[in-house]
Amino acid sequence: MAHGTTPPSAAPGQPCVFKLVLLGSGSVGKSSLALRYVKNDFKSVLPTVGCAFFTKVVELGASSLKFEIWDTAGQEKYHSVCHLYFRGANAALLVYDVAKKDSFHKAQQWLRDLEKEFRPGEVVVMLVGNKTDLSEEREVTFEEGKEFAESKGLLFMETSAKLNHQVTEVFSAVARELLQRDDREGQAPRRDAAVVLNEGPTRQARCCAH
Numbered sequence: 001m002a003h004g005t006t007p008p009s010a011a012p013g014q015p016c017v018f019k020l021v022l023l024g025s026g027s028v029g030k031s032s033l034a035l036r037y038v039k040n041d042f043k044s045v046l047p048t049v050g051c052a053f054f055t056k057v058v059e060l061g062a063s064s065l066k067f068e069i070w071d072t073a074g075q076e077k078y079h080s081v082c083h084l085y086f087r088g089a090n091a092a093l094l095v096y097d098v099a100k101k102d103s104f105h106k107a108q109q110w111l112r113d114l115e116k117e118f119r120p121g122e123v124v125v126m127l128v129g130n131k132t133d134l135s136e137e138r139e140v141t142f143e144e145g146k147e148f149a150e151s152k153g154l155l156f157m158e159t160s161a162k163l164n165h166q167v168t169e170v171f172s173a174v175a176r177e178l179l180q181r182d183d184r185e186g187q188a189p190r191r192d193a194a195v196v197l198n199e200g201p202t203r204q205a206r207c208c209a210h
C-alpha cells in the first residue's frame with residue numbers, strides 16, 4: 001500500500017525521523033509486529049503486497065524520535081522489489097519465526113543482502129525471533145539466534161506479536177541505539193556528503209532536534 005507514499009521529512013522542532021525496514025520470509029510476523037507496536041493490535045492480516053508503511057513517535061526519556069516503518073512483503077515473488085525499500089534505511093529488523101528453521105536461514109540471507117547495500121555499522125540491525133508462544137513447535141533455540149547475532153554484531157531479541165511479548169522493547173532498543181549513534185556522530189567532525197554511499201533523502205533530512 002505504500003507505493004508512491006512520500007515519507008515525512010524532518011522539520012525544525014520536530015523529532016528526528018529514522019527509517020526502519022522490516023525484512024524476513026513470508027508469514028514470520030513482520031506485519032503483526034508492526035501492527036502490535038503501532039496500534040497495540042493483533043489480528044489476522046493478509047500477506048503484504050509490496051510494502052506497507054507506518055509511522056510512530058517514540059519517547060525515550062528526554063529524547064524522542066519518529067520511526068517510519070517500512071513493512072516489506074516476505075513472499076518470494078516480491079524478493080526482487082524489496083531491495084528498493086532499503087534505500088535510506090537507518091535500521092532494519094531481520095525477522096524470523098522461531099518455529100521455522102528455514103526462516104532463520106532466510107534472515108541470514110537478508111543480512112548478506114544488507115551487507116551488499118550498506119557499509120559496516122551504517123545501519124542498526126536487530127535480529128528478531130518471533131512467535132515465542134509456539135514453544136512446542138520451536139525449531140530455533142534462543143542460543144542459536146543469540147550466537148548468530150553476536151557473531152555478526154547484531155542486536156537480538158525474541159518476541160511474540162500475538163502475546164505482546166517484547167515488541168515495544170525491540171523498537172525501543174533500536175531507537176536507543178540510533179539516538180546514541182546520532183549523538184556520537186554529532187560530536188564527530190561532519191563527513192563530506194559526497195563520499196557517503198547509499199545515503200537517501202530520509203537519512204540526510206532526519207536530524208533536526210539536536
Ligand SMILES: Nc1nc2c(ncn2[C@@H]2O[C@H](COP(=O)(O)OP(=O)(O)OP(=O)(O)O)[C@@H](O)[C@H]2O)c(=O)[nH]1
Nearest residue numbers: 026027028029030031032047048074131160161162
Ligand atoms: N502464534 C503466533 N502467530 C503469529 C505471531 N505473529 C504473527 N503470527 C501469525 O503469523 C501469520 C503471518 O503473520 P504476518 O504478520 O502476516 O507475517 P508477515 O511476515 O508480515 O508475512 P508477509 O506479509 O507474507 O511477508 C498470521 O497468521 C499471524 O497471525 C506470533 O507472535 N505468534
